[in-house]
Amino acid sequence: MTRQPDATHDEEAAESGGADQKAARLVIPLLLVSAFVVILNETIMGVALPALNRDLGISVSTGQWLTSAFMLVMAVVIPVTGFLLQRFHLRQVFITAMSLFSLGTLICFLAPSFTFLLLGRIVQAGGTAIMMPLLMTTVLNMVPADRRGRVMGNISIVMAVAPAVGPTLSGFILSVLDWRWMFGLVLPIALLGLGLGAAFIRNVTEPRAARIDVLSVIVSAFAFGGLVYGFSSLGEAADPDAAVPPWTALVVGAVALVLFVWRQLRLQREDRALLDLRVFLSRQFSVSIALVMVSFMALFGTIILLPLYMQNVLGYDTLVTGLTLLPGGLVMGLLAPFVGRLYDRFGPRPLVTPGAAVVTLVMWGMTSFGVDTPIGYVVAAHMVLSVGLGLMFTPLLTGALGSLRPELYSYGSAVVGTVQQVAGAAGTATFIAVMSAVAAGQLGEGADAVAAEAGGIHVAFMLGAAITTLAFFASFLVRRSAPGENSQEQSTPAVH
Numbered sequence: 425m426t427r428q429p430d431a432t433h434d435e436e437a438a439e440s441g442g443a444d445q446k447a448a449r450l451v452i453p454l455l456l457v458s459a460f461v462v463i464l465n466e467t468i469m470g471v472a473l474p475a476l477n478r479d480l481g482i483s484v485s486t487g488q489w490l491t492s493a494f495m496l497v498m499a500v501v502i503p504v505t506g507f508l509l510q511r512f513h514l515r516q517v518f519i520t521a522m523s524l525f526s527l528g529t530l531i532c533f534l535a536p537s538f539t540f541l542l543l544g545r546i547v548q549a550g551g552t553a554i555m556m557p558l559l560m561t562t563v564l565n566m567v568p569a570d571r572r573g574r575v576m577g578n579i580s581i582v583m584a585v586a587p588a589v590g591p592t593l594s595g596f597i598l599s600v601l602d603w604r605w606m607f608g609l610v611l612p613i614a615l616l617g618l619g620l621g622a623a624f625i626r627n628v629t630e631p632r633a634a635r636i637d638v639l640s641v642i643v644s645a646f647a648f649g650g651l652v653y654g655f656s657s658l659g660e661a662a663d664p665d666a667a668v669p670p671w672t673a674l675v676v677g678a679v680a681l682v683l684f685v686w687r688q689l690r691l692q693r694e695d696r697a698l699l700d701l702r703v704f705l706s707r708q709f710s711v712s713i714a715l716v717m718v719s720f721m722a723l724f725g726t727i728i729l730l731p732l733y734m735q736n737v738l739g740y741d742t743l744v745t746g747l748t749l750l751p752g753g754l755v756m757g758l759l760a761p762f763v764g765r766l767y768d769r770f771g772p773r774p775l776v777t778p779g780a781a782v783v784t785l786v787m788w789g790m791t792s793f794g795v796d797t798p799i800g801y802v803v804a805a806h807m808v809l810s811v812g813l814g815l816m817f818t819p820l821l822t823g824a825l826g827s828l829r830p831e832l833y834s835y836g837s838a839v840v841g842t843v844q845q846v847a848g849a850a851g852t853a854t855f856i857a858v859m860s861a862v863a864a865g866q867l868g869e870g871a872d873a874v875a876a877e878a879g880g881i882h883v884a885f886m887l888g889a890a891i892t893t894l895a896f897f898a899s900f901l902v903r904r905s906a907p908g909e910n911s912q913e914q915s916t917p918a919v920h
Contacts, residue, residue, distance in 0.1 A: 577764025650677025779815025
């Protein structure tokens, strides 16, 4: 008599678990493809800017806003996604994200002028910013912990490979079609994803009543927007007469970030924080996020330096440059699922530490790039670097987010997205600023332009190698979260 309810409960749990696995097999691939498409657009504009400048009759600094505005909107919206994923159903958030992205892509495709093209990029970015935190939060809620690594490996493909493939795809399209088709070819895929999501995605989380703190949104916009704009402007060698100088934006961003953190610490006592910072009470999360930040600085810094090196030092065109970066992106994509399975079996450290060692060695190897380096050596170095980064991304992201309590998943995902944007902008700015300063100094000493740029790139890679060396030593701090660790490290009142 007493066992019947337990048996019934077990049957219901089994049915529920089976339904969740069946839903995951449909929902997660759909979210992965949708996220890949939207993230791809973050870096697709770089190669296209010269053609856009000519076609629309705009200056280089004006055209650069098509990338800068995209990154700014991403930096402002991503911190808000933690609240959105707490407040609304998965299906609602997905439809909103893909609708924004599709509308922005349509505006870009039909844009009669730069103003409309910029508007389209801003609308696109609003949808893009929501997709990655949405994808990670969904995986954490739907996938059991012992299978999470292989699924997060696929997310690593989206986060690392899509930005790397963007310039290559852009170069292919521009070699045969007008720049508008960078958006025209993506639009049907985005609309298909929107339609399939509206038809098949169901809700896997239970929203809770929550109010958004408007002051936190405003302060976060100045904080993360200021940091990304400042770093991006430094990386683009912005006009010194710009309305907002880069260093001013960085100072404003840093001050606003301090205010933002202070306000979140106060609000989270009442469970009203826009971005709950209790995620950092997990040691595993904090260490992993620090390493993720360094890894993204290396990735984006390399993505920006290698095309400059290929074109300005070795003399190759944009198509060959794009093809040079493609093998590394493909290697990282092919490696990610296997890394995920190894993570499920062995945990993070046996993967992260060797990965950090490979990244460090390759970055030191890249300091040898010169005016006569064979292109095969450049391709091989980028491929091996991609292997090292691939060994790091999946274990770090999976371990970081898996160390949190379920009610903090959405906030942890928002932190990851924010760190990606800030680290990408900081990496780009750091590498370019160092390269430009050294090259200018060598030009002043009488060196020719090619040799001066090669010297600047050499020093920039030396700085990158020094940073990744520190990351290698920090990788020994990474470990698998022990059972019950979350409750010990995050022994604060639960989020209701």
